[in-house]
């Protein structure tokens with residue numbers, strides 16, 4: 001803890017430096033005020049207001065650090081902390097009056113604190129908006145990433161419930177969107193659940209990398225004053241403190257990573273959305289949407305549309321745009337802070353908001369839809385879907401797989417040409433016969449997927465146990 005007396009020069013003794021209505025934070029250096037167009041173009045208050053709770057938390061910790069450094073006495077600190085409390089309730093209750101010169105939330109809070117307590121003029125001692133905004137945004141990101149992760153877990157739980165409920169129902173698995181091999185419906189649903197598990201893991205890993213305090217880095221270089229970066233980091237609940245002031249004031253890796261995590265999560269939601277659209281179509285007929293989670297047509301009375309699923313698919317484009325936009329903003333920036341960095345916030349806030357909305361809406365849709373398992377099974381029971389089983393049956397009896405593939409392929413071709421049914425041709429084939437033809441009976445093929453991680457009842461039961469363990473572990477990580 002640093003407790004040395006400052007050099008004797010009070011860095012904040014120009015009392016009339018306190019920003020008041022209409023004055024910029026830099027008015028001392030400038031002969032005139034800012035142009036209206038400048039304010040209109042550079043203002044970030046409309047969106048960074050969301051950082052107010054984090055800004056106030058950061059300021060409280062900074063005040064306590066200034067006290068430890070002897071830069072603020074007890075009375076001054078008490079007055080500034082009380083003013084911060086007032087600002088907090090004014091903001092929370094919508095009573096806070098913003099003024100034209102409040103270009104961002106940091107400016108607005110400091111201006112109001114200084115109106116309420118003259119010692120507020122010392123609040124910015126040793127601090128810059130550069131380390132301040134980085135601190136605020138990391139505090140926000142840590143919270144938001146955990147909140148999104150919690151909702152991801154919620155969607156995983158819906159998929160898990162529906163998988164359990166699906167029991168032994170099966171449907172065609174597809175490659176190239178062509179019917180390939182039958183798979184349990186539970187297997188298909190859990191496939192999306194595992195992808196979401198990786199999303200959750202990424203969100204928490206990004207949270208951990210965001211968990212570094214920038215406070216004390218100043219504008220870019222640290223300070224001549226006895227600040228206490230380690231103490232303020234601890235005070236704010238950060239796991240670590242910055243090592244390099246230049247790096248930490250210009251580092252937005254955590255935002256880029258969060259945007260990637262959210263974009264990939266968005267891609268996963270988009271793929272679920274696409275399958276909902278397919279399955280809910282008359283052509284597939286696998287899924288019936290609940291009225292509350294579908295929309296009608298303004299003109300065609302018969303329509304029931306999967307708009308949630310379509311927007312989950314469509315809005316993923318916007319999430320990818322946020323990621324590419326920020327990376328493009330960052331790529332040419334010299335160290336350290338450049339105003340370009342202000343462009344980090346809107347994409348992050350929007351990506352978080354959109355993903356939270358999508359997770360809620362898709363979760364509700366999936367929880368309330370009805371699976372038409374009869375339609376699924378009818379589609380999966382085509383004897384052609386068991387062709388691979390016939391080839392594997394031959395392999396079990398000593399035929400090389402390539403030869404087995406050719407034998408079954410020829411049977412498929414003859415059946416498609418209309419010579420006889422697949423079952424008849426199989427039963428009559430010298431290399432196959434009635435035992436092989438029994439594999440073409442409805443429901444048999446899916447039971448033959450017996451290997452670990454496979455689509456049949458045995459491995460899916462094992463998989464479900466592992467999935468439950470994952471959910472329990474991740475729930476514990478989120479509660480921690």
Ligand code: ARG
Nearest residue numbers: 044104129130133337341342
């Ligand atoms: N509104 C600014 C941002 O979001 C805060 C930092 C301003 N710093 C500065 N040197 N102008 O990035």
